Amino acid sequence: MNGICPKHVDSVITFVLGGPGSGKGTQCARIVETFGFKHLSAGDLLRKEVVSATEYGTMILDTIREGKIVPSAVTVKLILREMESSDNHKFLIDGFPRSEENRIAFERITGSEPDFVLFFDCPEEEMVKRVLSRNQGRIDDNIDTIKKRLKVFEALNLPVVDHYERRGKLHRINAVGTEDEIFEQVRPVFAACEQTAA
Ligand SMILES: Nc1ncnc2c1ncn2[C@@H]1O[C@H](COP(=O)(O)OP(=O)(O)OP(=O)(O)O)[C@@H](O)[C@H]1O
Ligand SMILES: Nc1ccn([C@@H]2O[C@H](COP(=O)(O)O)[C@@H](O)[C@H]2O)c(=O)n1
Numbered sequence: 790m791n792g793i794c795p796k797h798v799d800s801v802i803t804f805v806l807g808g809p810g811s812g813k814g815t816q817c818a819r820i821v822e823t824f825g826f827k828h829l830s831a832g833d834l835l836r837k838e839v840v841s842a843t844e845y846g847t848m849i850l851d852t853i854r855e856g857k858i859v860p861s862a863v864t865v866k867l868i869l870r871e872m873e874s875s876d877n878h879k880f881l882i883d884g885f886p887r888s889e890e891n892r893i894a895f896e897r898i899t900g901s902e903p904d905f906v907l908f909f910d911c912p913e914e915e916m917v918k919r920v921l922s923r924n925q926g927r928i929d930d931n932i933d934t935i936k937k938r939l940k941v942f943e944a945l946n947l948p949v950v951d952h953y954e955r956r957g958k959l960h961r962i963n964a965v966g967t968e969d970e971i972f973e974q975v976r977p978v979f980a981a982c983e984q985t986a987a
């Protein structure tokens with residue numbers, strides 16, 4: 790039970806965490822395909838705001854270029870807008886919360902916590918290699934910004950990972966291996982969730 794909005798009181802909410810290039814988006818696509826979740830990537834929602842040149846567009850672009858974190862009020866608003874307009878009730882929220890500030894803002898605004906949290910645990914050199922060969926034209930996929938993102942990840946995102954580990958909600962996935970091998974670690978987490986719901 791959560792307090793997102795009346796339509797979503799019984800939603801399943803999963804946060805998907807991991808450093809830049811750890812494979813969050815790739816595995817989310819597999820989870821959508823197999824388990825029918827709605828995928829909400831916080832980074833994609835922010836990039837959409839930049840392209841649509843909304844009131845926050847310039848600030849978001851500058852923040853992404855520096856590998857920093859956009860103020861939580863903006864990001865939570867974008868996530869909630871997507872949730873409220875969706876008829877799905879199972880959500881994968883990818884790349885959020887990126888900081889304790891993100892986490893606390895989500896909990897305060899929605900009055901809810903995730904049902905469970907995936908953490909893709911990947912060595913730095915593998916993350917750098919993957920990001921540099923991603924080739925999707927992202928302005929933050931360059932070595933200078935990657936170094937900044939890795940520092941931000943360690944300083945601000947790892948405390949969130951620790952928080953959910955203490956709460957017993959964290960599923961730590963070894964993110965090294967083929968996409969198939971990694972999905973075989975992810976699959977049982979969602980299969981168990983389906984059984985609980987049945
Ligand atoms: N298991 C894997 N082995 C090798 N390459 C992978 C693997 N999983 C994903 N990749 C590739 O690594 C790159 C980064 O993956 P992805 O975009 O899923 O990461 P991400 O965690 O969403 O990154 P970001 O936080 O920067 O959005 C992509 O080019 C993807 O194809
Ligand atoms: N909760 C978030 C998520 C992302 N950002 C910013 O977007 C950049 C790209 O995010 P990806 O998940 O697509 O890697 C990220 O480096 C941040 O600048 C954010 O501010 N808050």
Ligand SMILES: [Mg+2]
Pocket residue numbers: 813814830832884
């Ligand atoms: Mg991604």
